[in-house]
Amino acid sequence: MNSDNIDFGATKPAMMTIYDWPTGPYPARVRIALAEKTLQSRVRFGTVDLWKGEHKKPEFLAKNYSGTLPVLELDDGTFIAECTAITEYLDALDGAPTLTGRTPREKGLIHMMSKRAELELLDAISVYFHHATPGLGPDVETYQNAEWGFRQRDKALKGMRYLDAILKRQPFVAGEVFSMADITVIGGLIFAGLVKLPVPAECGALQAWYARMQERPSVKNRVTMSEPTETPV
Numbered sequence: 001m002n003s004d005n006i007d008f009g010a011t012k013p014a015m016m017t018i019y020d021w022p023t024g025p026y027p028a029r030v031r032i033a034l035a036e037k038t039l040q041s042r043v044r045f046g047t048v049d050l051w052k053g054e055h056k057k058p059e060f061l062a063k064n065y066s067g068t069l070p071v072l073e074l075d076d077g078t079f080i081a082e083c084t085a086i087t088e089y090l091d092a093l094d095g096a097p098t099l100t101g102r103t104p105r106e107k108g109l110i111h112m113m114s115k116r117a118e119l120e121l122l123d124a125i126s127v128y129f130h131h132a133t134p135g136l137g138p139d140v141e142t143y144q145n146a147e148w149g150f151r152q153r154d155k156a157l158k159g160m161r162y163l164d165a166i167l168k169r170q171p172f173v174a175g176e177v178f179s180m181a182d183i184t185v186i187g188g189l190i191f192a193g194l195v196k197l198p199v200p201a202e203c204g205a206l207q208a209w210y211a212r213m214q215e216r217p218s219v220k221n222r223v224t225m226s227e228p229t230e231t232p233v
């Protein structure tokens, strides 16, 4: 048989690029979602060095106006920033499990709880980090307001108590199934660990849930995912 006649089967799915910082709490949300959906083989990673302020340089701002990570680049050159937008895209591609909800009710609850996890925990800790600690250093942190940062730290602690109350009555953040809402809280607690803001001792349900979450391979292996294909930008 002539090699020109060989049918190599269906076309391989297009590769995507994710620009991120491998250990970052926001990038973790996308990395965990990728692993839960076993889409890792369709993605290559490009590292953007936050500590050198690469995310604030014109080349990166051309990809994402907001100057934040992660950013997803599709094979047609489209850039999608914002974790929730990226994970919505990935969830719509194919494959179980569904992370953003199957029914209208599930979708509404997951969106609500993921937004709350951002507002009350993850984003609050991020503001604390950037305003009330040295953050990414003086070259990157050109404006800091420590009072605002400490208020956000307190908001995050209140958020942890709220989530603890939720997890006392249901197994996952948005109800009976693992979802993007859990992944957002995981991102929040990864950030809490980095800034040494422990979950209050009385939040036993949140602590037990987090211990369970850390057993998931998607959470455990999220940082090593990018090693073979690293392409610095």
Ligand code: GTS
Binding pocket: 021, 023, 024, 025, 026, 027, 050, 055, 067, 068, 069, 070, 081, 082, 083, 084, 126, 136, 140
């Ligand atoms: N709303 C954005 C999202 O959800 O994608 C926020 C993203 C974000 O803050 N990402 C962090 C960032 O770019 C990445 S990491 O700190 O988690 O690694 N921070 C840098 C900065 O200067 O804000």
